[in-house]
Amino acid sequence: MTTTPAAGTADSRPADLLIVDADIVTMASDRAVVSGGAIAVVDGRIAAIGPAATLRAAYPGSPELDAAGCLVVPGLVNAHQHTTADPLVRSSIPDDVPARQAIFDWIVPLHGAVTGEDDELSATLTAVESLSYGVTTLLEPGTVAHPLRVAHGLRAAGIRARVGGWGWDTPEAPYAMPAADTLAAQADTVAALAGDPLVTGWITLVGHDLVSDDLFTGAAELADRLDVPMTWHLSPGPEDPAAYAAAGRARPVRHLHDLGVLGPRLLLGHAVWLDDAELAALAETGTAVASCPGAYLRLGQGFSRAGRHTELYRAGGRLALGCDSHNAGDTPDLWRAARLFAGLERDRGIPDPLRADEIFALATIDGAAAVGLAALTGSVEVGKAADLVVLDTRTVPWTPRGDLPTQLVWGAAGHTVRDVLVDGRMVVRDRRITTVDVDALREEATHRRVALLRRAGIDIPHRWPTVPATEYCARRTVPDGALPPL
Template identity: 55%
Template sequence: MVQIIRGGDVVTMNPDREVWVGGSVAIDGDVIVGVGSTSELTELHRGADVIDAGGCVVTPGMVDAHQHLTGDPLIRSCIPDLLAPGASIFEWSVPVHGAHTHRDDHVSASLSAVEALTNGVTTTVEAGTVAHADAVASALGEIGLRATIGVWGWDIDEGPFTAPTDEVLDRQRSVVESYPTGGLVEGWVTLVGHDLASDELLVGGAELARELSTGMTMHLSPTSSDPERYLERTGRRPVVHLADLGVLGEHLLIAHGVWLDDDEVDLLLETDTALAYCPWAYLRLGQGVCAHGRHAEIVERGGRVALGCDATNAGDVVDVLRTAALAAGLARDSRIDPTRFGAHDAFELATIGGARAIGLADRIGSLEVGKQADVVIHRTDTPGWTPRGDVGLQLVWGTDGRSVRDVLVAGRRVVADGRVTSIDVDALAAEATSRQASLLERAGVERRTCWPERDGR
């Protein structure tokens, strides 16, 4: 059955960046079959189901290129702010991940998917810290989020889910083969990265991604610690070492890449290696993005960069519009130059640029005939949209995910009037709340609050 999203201002993000004022989008099954004039599409598809978008703004679904779907969501705002570097990860997040059950992974991923979709994020790259991939894939499929997933990939001496190199690669292969490229949920090679992988694992992961024609992602250089440790161990900076190993390439999405020198930036550009940029996390954790981040420069030089929201105790909110505004602001302020990298550039990273960075621009990222019907309808009956101006400026500077009214993924209406359609969100919230205390207890960490809490019942 054909659906028509009718009468909105359609921000296509096609090569000409056309905006159809009062236009429409026609969808047949999971594919877009028409974008343009409302009168023409209505005449062509008589009897179609109509979603009224009159007065609204219609955009492509947004891309979150780095999101921890499990672990942090169940302990949201539990990790203290004022911790030494690394403590939030190794004293909190890693023990919590290690204590996750199959059901914890399902509930946690469900929470992440609900937050993503209700903020207009339709595609997520999981960051590589899932224990039970089948539980996560089940949750994402039920709710309707497009995503890539993997499992923990590190071969260090101690830590949850660590294993010998061959076993880690076998687990990666199993996930990729279980969720092949082209599905709503597809498997990627997902390594923890940093300095927490042997050279054999890094090379094996890259070879596996190339063999199976899928993506690979890993963490690298959010702080100075990775360059320091790589220099100590190898005599080379991280990206240079990866280049020497043959790991870089269009298959690879590096999360972060904040502390890069000139040679490393050049290597990323030469090899078409992509970056997932998570600016809220770097500010929240004090990692130096204002002084060292070069993501806007990489975009301006033709590199592939997507936006990410990271973990719910780092970036905190799964909202790519909010992230886009920060990315633009940091780019302009760091150079004290209001003429560079504006709202329209940032919205590209949230949509078609992000899709290009994760290797899916042939399927998502713009509203064009033949692409997957991942569509977001933004309500505009709020003060931030009144009166109307340049739609790109208002999307990035003037609003955030709270303007999202409806979302379709692969033609399926997964959010209607701001509510996820496939599950009982209230019941999910209740279960997540009930699981938090037992998870923290099993992880051996204690929930603390900065301000004293008194029983006021």
């Protein structure tokens, strides 16, 4: 597995970093785990994998990261993670309201009130949190107002990402634009991010029943012309099939198939409520799906009743995992998404549910393949980007080690992330973000939350009263001599 210059040759030079004495979960095609290995990182890429002594001889004088007793895994791929508005008011939408009410009473006003500064900050906040969980690739499936500010915020944190501005053209919908204007805005975003080594653009329509046929087909043609992928939302709950039927259309996925816009360039967010023909169309066309189980549970969208993502995977379909938004999935923790997916699919009693090793692949190499990034990331292989996560397996959650994929999916692996590299750059070191002043980020986010809610005209309901300590103490003080004996 090593590709190194011979020790002592004139070509020998230090690597940017040697990660030494780790057990390496490669997620390569043979799923090999390299015991007691080392990784050489040169110019942001994995230059070699092998014994530490061999790599030290090939790259003399290289700085080293001691990973003794640790596990190195590929950086995780979050295929559906919104980064705007919600992060600044996270966990604020009540969990006892219907999904449609959450959107129109909360999300729409918030997006109407955000500034470019809000969007940039919330994107940085999301990226920092994602990196702390070992997520090195984040796909933003659509931001309403300021995609380039979002890209700047993601880039500042050092995460790999794709970004686009949402588009839809149903006249009565908030923030809608004519199809031609929407496509022009999409093309401008892609062009503005062209050549960026980390944060690139893609075509992001909101989807659902808010997009005309002309915009669907125009977006697919634009993506082909620009040679970029695209993502749309579809059928997270039963509302989309019902809306398409009311409009005289075929079911959503079948309608897209009839338009000729399905295919390997397209990632559909959700696609939970599918019939047999829709599932077959996705598998046959190579259209990928991003499954966000935490969001479906939070919003009560029926994933445990209607979800068919395992069936899609078993039929040869392309599947990835996502976390959605901070008021749906509530956290960009892909480890939790993987565990929820595993548990829900087993609990539904479906035949042949996905195993832990298959689900960890969805979070890494299969997820990367679903979003068109398998040649770059998702596995620890020579030539790929050094998107790497060091898990501290000397901790109690790893004591003793069991079957690795089972422990990665069902255990507490996300709590043991120690170091994270993206494109060879150390963005988390010893559990601390290196790219952003987290204290300053926290302070600004708290300030912007208050201002954003005020502009949006939203009052957050609090189910538990907040009482100053002095008042609480005065109410609860027990008179002298009134304490019961122990």
